[in-house]
Amino acid sequence: MAKIIVVTSGKGGVGKTTSTAAIGAGLALRGHKTVVIDFDVGLRNLDMIMGCERRVVFDFINVIQGDAKLKQALIKDRRLDNLSILPTSQTRDKDALTRDGVEQVLTELREEFDYVICDSPAGIERGAHLAMYFADEAVVVTNPEVSSVRDSDRVLGLLSSKTYRAEKGEAAVKPHLLLTRYDPQRVSRGEMMKVEDILEILAIPLLGIIPESPTVLRASNVGTPVVLDPKSIAGKAYEDAVSRLIGEQLETRVRPMERPGLFQRLLRRTA
Amino acid sequence: MSGQRIGSRVQSLSAKGERAAASTTVMPFQIRGRSFTAVVLELAGAADQAFYAALDALLQQAPHFFTNAPFVIDLDKAASLQLNGDFTRLVRELRGRKLSVIGVQNGSMGQNAAALGAGLIALQGGRDVPAERDGGRGSAAASTPEPAPATLLITEPVRSGQRIFADRGDLVVVNSVSSGAELIAQGSIHVYGRLRGRALAGVNGDKTARIFCQSLEAELVAIAGLYRTSDDLGPAVRQQRVQAFLRDERLCLEPLK
Numbered sequence: 001m002a003k004i005i006v007v008t009s010g011k012g013g014v015g016k017t018t019s020t021a022a023i024g025a026g027l028a029l030r031g032h033k034t035v036v037i038d039f040d041v042g043l044r045n046l047d048m049i050m051g052c053e054r055r056v057v058f059d060f061i062n063v064i065q066g067d068a069k070l071k072q073a074l075i076k077d078r079r080l081d082n083l084s085i086l087p088t089s090q091t092r093d094k095d096a097l098t099r100d101g102v103e104q105v106l107t108e109l110r111e112e113f114d115y116v117i118c119d120s121p122a123g124i125e126r127g128a129h130l131a132m133y134f135a136d137e138a139v140v141v142t143n144p145e146v147s148s149v150r151d152s153d154r155v156l157g158l159l160s161s162k163t164y165r166a167e168k169g170e171a172a173v174k175p176h177l178l179l180t181r182y183d184p185q186r187v188s189r190g191e192m193m194k195v196e197d198i199l200e201i202l203a204i205p206l207l208g209i210i211p212e213s214p215t216v217l218r219a220s221n222v223g224t225p226v227v228l229d230p231k232s233i234a235g236k237a238y239e240d241a242v243s244r245l246i247g248e249q250l251e252t253r254v255r256p257m258e259r260p261g262l263f264q265r266l267l268r269r270t271a
Numbered sequence: 272m273s274g275q276r277i278g279s280r281v282q283s284l285s286a287k288g289e290r291a292a293a294s295t296t297v298m299p300f301q302i303r304g305r306s307f308t309a310v311v312l313e314l315a316g317a318a319d320q321a322f323y324a325a326l327d328a329l330l331q332q333a334p335h336f337f338t339n340a341p342f343v344i345d346l347d348k349a350a351s352l353q354l355n356g357d358f359t360r361l362v363r364e365l366r367g368r369k370l371s372v373i374g375v376q377n378g379s380m381g382q383n384a385a386a387l388g389a390g391l392i393a394l395q396g397g398r399d400v401p402a403e404r405d406g407g408r409g410s411a412a413a414s415t416p417e418p419a420p421a422t423l424l425i426t427e428p429v430r431s432g433q434r435i436f437a438d439r440g441d442l443v444v445v446n447s448v449s450s451g452a453e454l455i456a457q458g459s460i461h462v463y464g465r466l467r468g469r470a471l472a473g474v475n476g477d478k479t480a481r482i483f484c485q486s487l488e489a490e491l492v493a494i495a496g497l498y499r500t501s502d503d504l505g506p507a508v509r510q511q512r513v514q515a516f517l518r519d520e521r522l523c524l525e526p527l528k
Contacts, residue, residue: 150431153449157430201449203428 002110005117005245006135006173008159010151012122014143015180018216018226020119021049022235023139025225026242028083032114035074037086037105039131040121042093050077050085051223061089064101070108079228084113094127102130124158134164137174139207139245143181144192149201152177156202176207178241183212208241210234304496305476308400309341311376314349318361330368342370343394346378346386353381358389420458429454429468442472450490456480471498472515482515487524497522 007020017040024036038046041061047053052075058068063086070086077083086109089096109116120131132138138159142152159173160166166173179195186192199206215232219225227235227242243250314322330337342365346352352361358375365372374392375383383393423437425444431451435442442456445463452468454460459481460472466484473480473495480494487508491500492515499522512527 150449150451153431154451157433157452160427160430161433203447 002113002116003137004106004110004135005115005137005139006120006132007117007139007141008120008128008132008155009122009141009148010124010128010155011143011148014141014148015178015210015216016122016141017045017049017119018220019139019141019178019180019210019238020046020117021225022227022238023242023245024083024115024117025077025080026227026239027115027117027246028077028080029227030242030246031082032246033082033112034115034117035084035086035109035113036117036119037109038088038119039097039127040119041088041096041127042090043121044088044090046119047075047085047087048223049220050225052077052085052087053223056087059087059089060105061092061096063105064096064098070105079224094121094125097126097130099130099133103134106134124154128155129158129162132159132163132173135159135173136165137176137245139176139178140202140204141178141180142198142202144179144183144187144195144198146193149193149198153202156204175204176245177202177204178207178210180210181212182209207244208237210237210241307341309343309373309394309397310337311343311345311397313345313347314352316348317351318349318357318364323364326368337370340371341374342372344372344375344391346375346382353385355385355388358386358391362389362391422458423456428464431468450488459483469493478517483513483527485512486510487513492522492524494522499524 005023007016007023009016017038020036024034027034036046036050037060038044039060040046047056055075058073060073062068063070063073073086075085075087077085086105106116118131118135121127132155140152140155140159142148156175159175163173165171177199179198182195183192187194195206195209211233213226213232213234215229216226216234219229219232219235226232227238229235240250316322344361352358362372372391374394375386376394376397378386378393386393420440422441422443423435423439425435425442426446428446429435429444429448429452431449434453434455435444437454437456437458437460439457441458441461442454443461443463444454447464448454448462448466448468448470450467454462454466454468454470455474456472457475457480458472458477460470460483462470462482462484464484465486465488466482467488467490469491470482470484470489471491471493472482476495478495482492482494487504488510489501489504491498493499494515494517497517497520504524508524508526513524514527515522515524517523
């Protein structure tokens with residue numbers, strides 16, 4: 001039976017889609033059959049980040065409305081055999097999602113895959129609500145700054161009350177904290193929140209700390225999950241996060257950003 | 272309906288820029304919130320002859336049923352009442368029968384505007400309560416006894432946006448309360464953790480209610496309608512173990528030893 005994991009945050013722009021792609025690819029690299037689903041109807045991005053936007057024929061909404069079979073909508077990733085993508089519609093909006101439709105699709109996907117990763121849209125309305133409703137576990141993506149932490153806190157409240165598991169009294173959705181865009185220098189200057197402070201407010205287990213890195217933007221520009229870039233520190237941090245997600249115990253370490261050498265610093269000054 | 276009482280504290284800035292709290296009673300009036308039970312009449316159609324005839328029949332049977340009761344008309348099924356004139360006529364007819372109609376509920380925007388023109392207010396929200404009769408018919412429903420007081424215990428963190436309401440007594444949270452969360456209790460509130468959100472104790476008017484917490488970082492604390500916001504807390508109690516209580520109609524905050 002597959003695990004349904006929702007990648008959510010409340011706040012927009014913190015790295016949900018990037019993380020979905022990275023975690024999905026990371027799991028596939030380890031041999032687990034994984035599918036990533038885009039729940040951001042109308043503002044789809046997952047297909048672009050995965051590099052398959054030119055192969056989208058049918059989408060999630062088509063399947064929900066019975067216009068296409070799931071097999072027709074699923075796109076196999078060209079780089080990783082174990083990874084598939086279910087893109088969503090760009091022309092419709094979140095009202096096209098129905099709870100029954102989502103349940104049917106997820107039930108079908110559960111049979112075939114080991115992990116189903118749902119990329120939630122930002123916000124707490126219908127799209128985000130349906131993305132988290134059937135989840136077994138949740139990755140709460142947070143930036144180390146106050147508004148993101150508050151929004152993540154709100155989302156944690158919703159995970160413990162407005163999900164299938166909460167409503168049926170089953171074991172709670174297991175939350176994981178994924179800190180993204182972490183800049184150790186800004187933290188030491190006091191501009192960004194410290195990990196301990198964030199954990200004190202959110203009080204959920206830490207899955208990983210992904211450092212701010214230019215490789216993330218480069219990866220999304222070429223349509224590759226950042227975890228497939230061997231030189232990226234963000235990619236390595238995502239690999240660690242995936243290890244913890246599947247149950248391995250790993251110490252959290254924050255990899256320092258590359259400090260520019262003396263020569264490079266001089267160059268920057270004169271430029 | 273609950274409002275907020277404006278405390279009679281005036282804060283002045285001294286020469287050093289510190290805030291000194293001086294209590295002066297300069298206002299000739301006080302505003303406070305209080306809830307009354309209104310009688311809602313749900314119109315099932317037009318306010319026509321049949322309606323008034325039925326109303327007269329009811330009043331003949333129980334003439335004291337509506338005495339001194341604030342009266343609210345529910346417009347959910349009364350689409351025929353649309354114009355200012357309709358409402359003015361309704362008010363005149365009802366008041367002529369000694370019914371103190373004060374407002375309407377569940378009306379459309381147009382209906383609310385017309386009702387406003389006739390001197391009625393458009394009410395939102397509200398909670399159902401059993402209608403009480405005094406000196407009514409013999410088979411009057413026995414008044415329901417007050418529910419036994421009970422304490423509501425919360426052990427999970429109270430997340431931003433969550434609202435916990437203890438309607439039968441005290442509220443105890445054995446965890447922290449996030450910014451943006453709300454704790455509301457009829458009795459006292461005890462937080463064995465950090466209190467970052469809002470805490471409103473004694474909401475039904477219990478002035479003996481208190482608020483206790485292990486670290487006061489609240490956005491707002493209130494007891495029986497009297498409130499103080501984060502700005503007013505002062506350095507002596509911020510992030511300390513504190514109890515809040517009413518003394519002489521003022522909300523006091525004192526560190527716990």
